[in-house]
Amino acid sequence: MLGMMQDWPLLCHKVIDHAATYHGQREVVSRSVEGPFHRTNYAQVRGRAMQLAQRLDRDGYGVGDRIATMAWNTWRHLETWYGILGVGSIYHTLNPRLFPDQIAWIMNDAEDRVLFVDLTFVKLVEVIAPKVPSLERIVILTDDAHMPETSLQNVVSYESYIAEADGDFAWVDLDERTAAGMCYTSGTTGDPKGVVYTHRSNVLHAMAALQPDMLNLSSRDRLMPVVPLFHANGWSTAFSGPMSGCAMVMPGAGMDGASIYEILTQEKVTITAAVPTIWLMLLQHMEKHGGSLPDLKRVVIGGSACPRAITQAFQDTYGVEVIHAWGMTEMSPLGTICSVKPEYAHLEGADKLDLQVKQGHPPFTVEMKITDDENQELPWDAKTFGRLKVRGPAVSSSYYKGRGAEQFDAENWFDTGDVAHVDPHGYMQITDRAKDVIKSGGEWISSIEIENLAVGHPEVAEAAVIGVAHPKWDERPLLVIVVKEGQSPSKQSLLEFLEGKIAHWWMPNDVVFVDEIPHTATGKIQKTALREQLRDYAFPID
Amino acid sequence: MLGMMQDWPLLCHKVIDHAATYHGQREVVSRSVEGPFHRTNYAQVRGRAMQLAQRLDRDGYGVGDRIATMAWNTWRHLETWYGILGVGSIYHTLNPRLFPDQIAWIMNDAEDRVLFVDLTFVKLVEVIAPKVPSLERIVILTDDAHMPETSLQNVVSYESYIAEADGDFAWVDLDERTAAGMCYTSGTTGDPKGVVYTHRSNVLHAMAALQPDMLNLSSRDRLMPVVPLFHANGWSTAFSGPMSGCAMVMPGAGMDGASIYEILTQEKVTITAAVPTIWLMLLQHMEKHGGSLPDLKRVVIGGSACPRAITQAFQDTYGVEVIHAWGMTEMSPLGTICSVKPEYAHLEGADKLDLQVKQGHPPFTVEMKITDDENQELPWDAKTFGRLKVRGPAVSSSYYKGRGAEQFDAENWFDTGDVAHVDPHGYMQITDRAKDVIKSGGEWISSIEIENLAVGHPEVAEAAVIGVAHPKWDERPLLVIVVKEGQSPSKQSLLEFLEGKIAHWWMPNDVVFVDEIPHTATGKIQKTALREQLRDYAFPID
Numbered sequence A, B: 001m002l003g004m005m006q007d008w009p010l011l012c013h014k015v016i017d018h019a020a021t022y023h024g025q026r027e028v029v030s031r032s033v034e035g036p037f038h039r040t041n042y043a044q045v046r047g048r049a050m051q052l053a054q055r056l057d058r059d060g061y062g063v064g065d066r067i068a069t070m071a072w073n074t075w076r077h078l079e080t081w082y083g084i085l086g087v088g089s090i091y092h093t094l095n096p097r098l099f100p101d102q103i104a105w106i107m108n109d110a111e112d113r114v115l116f117v118d119l120t121f122v123k124l125v126e127v128i129a130p131k132v133p134s135l136e137r138i139v140i141l142t143d144d145a146h147m148p149e150t151s152l153q154n155v156v157s158y159e160s161y162i163a164e165a166d167g168d169f170a171w172v173d174l175d176e177r178t179a180a181g182m183c184y185t186s187g188t189t190g191d192p193k194g195v196v197y198t199h200r201s202n203v204l205h206a207m208a209a210l211q212p213d214m215l216n217l218s219s220r221d222r223l224m225p226v227v228p229l230f231h232a233n234g235w236s237t238a239f240s241g242p243m244s245g246c247a248m249v250m251p252g253a254g255m256d257g258a259s260i261y262e263i264l265t266q267e268k269v270t271i272t273a274a275v276p277t278i279w280l281m282l283l284q285h286m287e288k289h290g291g292s293l294p295d296l297k298r299v300v301i302g303g304s305a306c307p308r309a310i311t312q313a314f315q316d317t318y319g320v321e322v323i324h325a326w327g328m329t330e331m332s333p334l335g336t337i338c339s340v341k342p343e344y345a346h347l348e349g350a351d352k353l354d355l356q357v358k359q360g361h362p363p364f365t366v367e368m369k370i371t372d373d374e375n376q377e378l379p380w381d382a383k384t385f386g387r388l389k390v391r392g393p394a395v396s397s398s399y400y401k402g403r404g405a406e407q408f409d410a411e412n413w414f415d416t417g418d419v420a421h422v423d424p425h426g427y428m429q430i431t432d433r434a435k436d437v438i439k440s441g442g443e444w445i446s447s448i449e450i451e452n453l454a455v456g457h458p459e460v461a462e463a464a465v466i467g468v469a470h471p472k473w474d475e476r477p478l479l480v481i482v483v484k485e486g487q488s489p490s491k492q493s494l495l496e497f498l499e500g501k502i503a504h505w506w507m508p509n510d511v512v513f514v515d516e517i518p519h520t521a522t523g524k525i526q527k528t529a530l531r532e533q534l535r536d537y538a539f540p541i542d
């Protein structure tokens, strides 16, 4: 027997409808790519998204079409998403930090028909566009006055493109499982794999993400997503923000410490989100130039493990609570957040920081388990680590065109490729990537745990640990270090620093100093490249 | 093109799975019907619900069967819901405050096969059961030691019923639109109408209800639903509580001021919810016996309009924030909550209380509009009032067996039967029930607004306003008053009290004093009965 409740499909554009209706005057402030700050609100964002949808519809774009964006976080980018969604098309975010050939490959794989691009990336697109035959039109996210000289064909400014439509339009009605968005994972090996979000997954994900134990977003917040919309579905901020009715502050292209500090304080941001690298830049800026963060209450840090020192600086020096988060493109992206359950509410100081090194616990809608290589579930004892697998309505069921099928099992468990342990209260901690874990004499050693400790050394700027072949133990850890400017710690002092903090058999067999550690486009350590770089390294024979 | 996200149906029993997995040790404390306090947790509640599901399954109950409960809020009632849900059956909550014949009518309409009943109601069920031929078994929510003498057939204690099962069972897999629960509206006229919730509607509703601008439930809260589970889907607390991971405090049969005060303070409740009558009792108790509410942070008040005086007492005297909420059985039940948006964040004192008299704004998932009798939408100017219509995934699409079809239109707008105005920021205020609105010379007068003001008079215990036929104006308002013990205000003083607070043409034409105002089973003023009682009243000729 079916129940008797309304068939009200979960559609992304209902989110902007809600924001425009109940929070219509709420500010959306952006640092524009042209320079000046720009102020609008949800009612206007919706109105202009409606114009865009109408114009796209008139130009023959509709359900299922892939429409790409390569843009910073601004009001125009937000409007673009909703305009695309409202006509039933699929927003496809491109990461401009990838190599041009990679971007062209991705666009061809997705068969993007239109591209919305920021002024910043026009030169890049001039290189890419000729290699993407499916591309019919390029809309530059600016007005006519700021249109650049360009060799691109079929180019129009965003403002004149939407000016052609009066906004008298109705969102397209859709099945909630219709494809809504697309984002390719910046895999460190192999071809990129496309993740395809649905309207349903985006809406459910946002509803889960803004809950009190997760982002805790209310209409009284002012949210600044520093994490770009092209990184892992923009951490859902384009949906959870308007759904909560909070004000949004969009940092545009200003990604340096000074710009972030300026907009954070000037716009009285209460909650912000980005990867650790960004926060390191901000903290360094403030260390040098002084300053305080009186309005900022919470900073969400994820994308890679949040170093304890960052958490400590935010909390102890600036009174800002850190929310460590873990997720991935395939999870829309939220997996876990390290908010404090009552079991840990008594923790203070160092003990609290110890907790916050963990990636945290999932919201309702995310199931997780850890298993060994034979898919046997492992205990949640905060020690035993295994492959982290997840399931839920906003978790991928497959990649575009069926790639990477080995990551999905028959019961929908998705193998994240992360290795983690979980504590009895469900707090998960990533200990490694499955492919980076060091297998020493049949036992696993977490490269990340050693890295996290090593960066705590006062003279270390960055640390990486990789497994290197060893005649007796199969693999043993090698510590790779970038020293801070002007410092020159000894190998000995670095290893001594780790003593007592890790098991004796985890101790790296050697230390190597390098000028730079290679990173992926999203700022993570690129272990494959590092291993490649140190290919000829062999442990000293003792 | 469909997206590539997992098919993860929204099922109610996943809520208790989540609670048991990530908040397994979180307390569920109850005042047992037998007397003593009882303590358990989500892991155990799930385990025992699993036993119950297994037992029901073994006895031949499954998808689509209606299984009734007539019970107070206790851990056993909570387990019963999840056990029923987990086997695919439908929990059907019965309101013991209805007349026995009404209850029998409802049970026959639903064809309930099993009844779970508290000790309190065994005598009542002895009268009802013989009239319900579909009823096969009665489970009394106690253990063998407390089983009463009874004339009932096929009776078993809950504890021995579930003891037969070892809990080695798996929840039944279901389509998320499967019927999950049933609750009849206690309509003041006509036959009761059955509302049928789905798994999907309950889950989406809970996800919306616990958000920061709504109930704002976190794992650090201790939630006490005083509102019974049999009242309007228990205000979703059976789902939003476990979903958030908060502790739950269940007041059992202790519904008087002293019992509520005891459990609130002893169990350090942080958030609680009930109808205004309950809070009046608590406040009166505290006025007499003293006391404070140091742990309580928020009190959710709904079910009927929350008098300003209650809000003021909680906030000013006890430092507890009032959350005025509006909803109805057909809405699962949440419609709106009067949390403070930034536009009103500056309000204090009397101005804030003015805001809190409003029922508030809806979460994402609830759409609303106000219309005139011709279904034309009316403006949101905080003045113009009209019929309130709503839409959403947790709003009824029809009543059981197609009753009341005139309340639903082709576009799924459900006519709530309430009359309301809405302000430009989307704050809705109920001004009346459609059938109680007084039509004076073609204009509408809100009976409720006058009532709310009249109860502010220091000598008034309760007030009601009804329309009485008038030769010139069709209808004019009559003020009906129950005076406080020992008081005897004059008609003149009552009308003078209203002067300046309402438009001149809203002024009641007369005042009538009565000993008692009739109420429905859920504590609302029963205007039909009141009109009946005053049938012979006519306005004095002036």
Ligand SMILES: Nc1ncnc2c1ncn2[C@@H]1O[C@H](COP(=O)(O)O)[C@@H](O)[C@H]1O
Pocket (backbone or CB within 6 Å): A185, A186, A232, A301, A302, A303, A304, A305, A306, A324, A325, A326, A327, A328, A329, A330, A333, A359, A416, A417, A418, A430, A433, A522
């Ligand atoms: N808080 C975190 N701590 C450690 N690793 C993280 C964290 N957040 C994300 N990651 C890593 O980033 C991967 C997802 O990458 P992406 O899909 O590009 O966002 C995850 O599988 C993790 O390996």
